[in-house]
Amino acid sequence: MESSQADINREIEAAAQQPGGPQPKIDYAPYRSSILRHPKQPAHLIDPESVELWAPAFGHRDVAVDEADLTIQHAGTPIGERIVVTGRVLDGDGRPVANQLVEVWQANAAGRYRHQRDQHPAPHDPNFTGVGRCITGPDGSYRFQTIKPGPYPWRNHLNAWRPAHIHFSLFGLDFTQRVVTQMYFPGDPLFQYDPIYQSITDPKSRDLLIAQYDHDLTTPEWNTGYRWDIVLTGTHRTPLDIDEDQA
Amino acid sequence: MSAVPGQTVGPFFHLGLEFPQMNELVPPASPRAVRLHGRVTDGGGNPVPDAVLEIWQADPQGHVLRTPGSLRRDGWTFTGWGRAATDPDGHYQFFTLEPGATEQGRAPFFAVTVFARGLLDRLFTRAYLPDDPDLLATDTLLESVAPDRRATLIARREPHGLVFDVSLQGPAETVFVTYPRLRDAWA
Numbered sequence: 267m268e269s270s271q272a273d274i275n276r277e278i279e280a281a282a283q284q285p286g287g288p289q290p291k292i293d294y295a296p297y298r299s300s301i302l303r304h305p306k307q308p309a310h311l312i313d314p315e316s317v318e319l320w321a322p323a324f325g326h327r328d329v330a331v332d333e334a335d336l337t338i339q340h341a342g343t344p345i346g347e348r349i350v351v352t353g354r355v356l357d358g359d360g361r362p363v364a365n366q367l368v369e370v371w372q373a374n375a376a377g378r379y380r381h382q383r384d385q386h387p388a389p390h391d392p393n394f395t396g397v398g399r400c401i402t403g404p405d406g407s408y409r410f411q412t413i414k415p416g417p418y419p420w421r422n423h424l425n426a427w428r429p430a431h432i433h434f435s436l437f438g439l440d441f442t443q444r445v446v447t448q449m450y451f452p453g454d455p456l457f458q459y460d461p462i463y464q465s466i467t468d469p470k471s472r473d474l475l476i477a478q479y480d481h482d483l484t485t486p487e488w489n490t491g492y493r494w495d496i497v498l499t500g501t502h503r504t505p506l507d508i509d510e511d512q513a
Numbered sequence: 514m515s516a517v518p519g520q521t522v523g524p525f526f527h528l529g530l531e532f533p534q535m536n537e538l539v540p541p542a543s544p545r546a547v548r549l550h551g552r553v554t555d556g557g558g559n560p561v562p563d564a565v566l567e568i569w570q571a572d573p574q575g576h577v578l579r580t581p582g583s584l585r586r587d588g589w590t591f592t593g594w595g596r597a598a599t600d601p602d603g604h605y606q607f608f609t610l611e612p613g614a615t616e617q618g619r620a621p622f623f624a625v626t627v628f629a630r631g632l633l634d635r636l637f638t639r640a641y642l643p644d645d646p647d648l649l650a651t652d653t654l655l656e657s658v659a660p661d662r663r664a665t666l667i668a669r670r671e672p673h674g675l676v677f678d679v680s681l682q683g684p685a686e687t688v689f690v691t692y693p694r695l696r697d698a699w700a
Contacts, residue, residue, distance in 0.1 A: 302681075
């Protein structure tokens with residue numbers, strides 16, 4: 267039988283009582299698709315070697331500057347709240363992750379993805395694809411101009427809705443820092459109902475996924491803005507290596 | 514500083530992560546090309562049709578490359594990095610060159626990252642070349658893994674390439690790895 271939101275809430279509540287940590291629990295049954303898709307054996311701890319001590323290199327030949335503006339990819343203007351999303355990518359030691367690839371994708375203002383598998387009856391926006399890329403600056407900064415995505419329904423349980431979010435794909439200074447995550451918006455009423463967000467059972471760590479509204483990022487008559495700084499795990503390379511690499 | 518937690522790539526990752534020739538580290542028709550491919554399966558043995566894998570590797574001489582151009586392939590430059598999504602049968606494929614050893618006496622491998630809908634955080638593993646039993650026998654990772662699970666880390670050779678299956682869960686579950694600074698970040 268399909269679970270109700272009340273069932274999921276009870277499971278989320280129960281899981282929150284278990285010892286958890288700052289990373290998502292990959293074994294998290296309230297997110298039904300995770301049940302058969304998480305390894306049951308603990309990850310095997312190794313010292314990185316060879317290519318694992320390096321990250322793949324991307325550069326401006328990979329990404330055009332205007333790929334960071336999701337609002338100019340079509341003839342017309344997309345519908346929705348125009349926003350800037352910006353911040354810095356830092357490694358676990360506070361070092362900027364410069365000259366590295368950031369990829370984002372998201373639903374449109376109505377909560378519809380431009381993807382064949384998204385069949386929920388919210389309108390597509392012919393002027394919005396929902397894909398952006400950029401290369402970080404020397405200080406690790408990234409900046410996207412986009413439209414605030416809407417929340418959308420999914421089939422985890424009856425009447426399941428995801429909080430509005432933007433998917434972020436990030437690379438670091440070495441292979442081990444690779445991460446894909448989701449950025450959320452402050453004060454979303456759907457947080458408490460969402461098993462993907464709640465799979466991170468430590469509230470402080472969960473909060474790291476929420477951008478801050480920043481009035482300094484607004485442009486009169488044009489856009490509001492959100493700031494989201496992203497800290498990756500630490501690099502296994504020595505500072506000397508990295509200085510040479512980034513020089 | 515606290516590291517950002519991961520989240521699943523979800524069902525719509527193709528939208529943001531796909532780009533032309535992303536799985537072609539070399540053009541498929543190149544005489545040097547080898548096909549690295551396999552299936553991703555779940556704990557029920559079912560194909561995972563919405564997974565995405567990335568490989569990162571040395572070139573055949575064992576050099577770690579620092580060359581941009583993975584997102585806009587020019588058909589010539591080898592960057593050592595690629596991405597492949599699974600098809601409805603859970604199958605993925607890359608066209609690439611075989612990595613060389615980055616140090617004398619070490620077993621060459623592809624570093625592999627796995628993402629999927631239903632997988633709340635990415636997974637790391639390695640796909641070793643199968644050819645040199647002596648190197649494999651002395652490899653630090655392989656030595657430290659229970660003998661009955663070692664094979665999950667070693668690609669199988671077939672006439673036109675290499676097969677590396679990924680089992681997310683179950684009796685043949687792939688060995689996934691973590692690294693000291695990841696573990697510490699989550700301690």
